[in-house]
Amino acid sequence: MSGQNGRSLSARRYSCENCPLRPLPAFRAFEKQELVFVNGFKKGELTVDKGDTVLVEGSHSAHLYTVLSGWAFRYKLLPDGRRQILNYSMPGDLIGLQGSLMGEMQHSVEALSPMLLCLFEREALPELYRSHPGLAYDITWIASREERMLDENLLSVGRRTALERAAYLIAFISSRGRAVGLNGRTPVQIPITQQHLADTLGLSLVHTNKTIRKLMDRKLIFWRDGGCEVVDNERLKELARWEGLSEDRRPLI
Amino acid sequence: MSGQNGRSLSARRYSCENCPLRPLPAFRAFEKQELVFVNGFKKGELTVDKGDTVLVEGSHSAHLYTVLSGWAFRYKLLPDGRRQILNYSMPGDLIGLQGSLMGEMQHSVEALSPMLLCLFEREALPELYRSHPGLAYDITWIASREERMLDENLLSVGRRTALERAAYLIAFISSRGRAVGLNGRTPVQIPITQQHLADTLGLSLVHTNKTIRKLMDRKLIFWRDGGCEVVDNERLKELARWEGLSEDRRPLI
């Protein structure tokens, strides 16, 4: 499995002016002229398969991506193979900013599903900063948002119990998913295995299974078709003592 | 203890042109013209006492700070009082960027020692982005660096054992301290209590004490005058399986 097999650069299907994501209420409106610039900034589209590695720790990627569709996760490894998943990426999220700014990647990114990515060149970033300060500001904003999510994750792993942690994580992911329209009116299907959950929560696989089971027994979630569905997001949040996402519109680069 | 008592706005003792930090090898050189701008961006200096709250979760601070001297820590609380320390701030670090960009603070910051802070106005940020794209880029870089540190911390809390975690944390803090000259040639004195360590590591106070004791028995660190000193940073890093900080020069705003 896995590897970098399913990657392929495809013709552009979307110009930024008719981006399928931008109309969503989660994103703030862009000036016409910003849209034009971003459209020029975009160099192509990339499709990757489930299990493909999008970016790998230690590499110096020349690219930066925005997720158009699909899911991925960001992770780090210890030398002996222990894995910590840091966060998940879904439509509208930027991938590879750290590497673009700082050179070497210090984490890897792997696709959880087939994905469609917008591709940007790292070298074009300085020009963006020079000509479009508003977009530059947006990029910093996006970096801050990532930091905020990490803060909450760290709080969770450090101080919440296993049950609270699992409840928080699932509520968090599904809230983010709903915000970018990953549902229709059916619940969001989160395409992860229990091993992914375990590696995000800092728990063993077996204990994660038993913890998830408690959430299922309480009818807060259920597990189906190799993925997780949320039944009662409110009670998950309550159980986790989590306030929920802030609802501000955010930029989409 | 604590509170916001010792805060006071003081006269400017340093103009940015003769900033005591900037000559350090940890920081990259600035253009003359950047320096002039930053100097105008700086609105004053603030002193705070040990234990003072610099920024508080839920507030909308109009300010942004750079640490000139002293130590602080950034943390979040759960409703029942459980605390997770997210990171430490030391000279050269920016405090309050998240709040400045996104509005409401979602974490608090408390001083671990007397501090001297440079004060900037949040309202001036857009002007910085408009007129100095290089500095804007730097600010994004700084946000990415914070994210990188959080990634490593999350890996630690999620996947390292108690002993590895403690070794990592102490090596990490002392490496950062040395990089900004907090030593002379004597080892860095880290001004934290074991309760701070515990709340950073995601461990109980008692177990943290027993873990620290093992590090002391192995003569890797010792505890003195209510603070921690590193005896053998290399062996700490080895024990934690940590590669160390990347040595790039960084911007100082």
Add this chain to the structure above:
DNA sequence: CGGACACTTGATCGGTATCAATATACGTGG
């Protein structure tokens, strides 16, 4: 049909939390 993978479940082990008690230093008010 066999093998890989994801998910389950029970038994046992051990790392960490919790409880409890003591020691030391420090600051403050009597």
Add this chain to the structure above:
DNA sequence: CCACGTATATTGATACCGATCAAGTGTCCG
């Protein structure tokens, strides 16, 4: 100066959460 409270560090005893070990199930797919 002493008495007291508070903060910090320390240590032992015990409890429990979550890790590890060991099977076993179901499903998909070559």
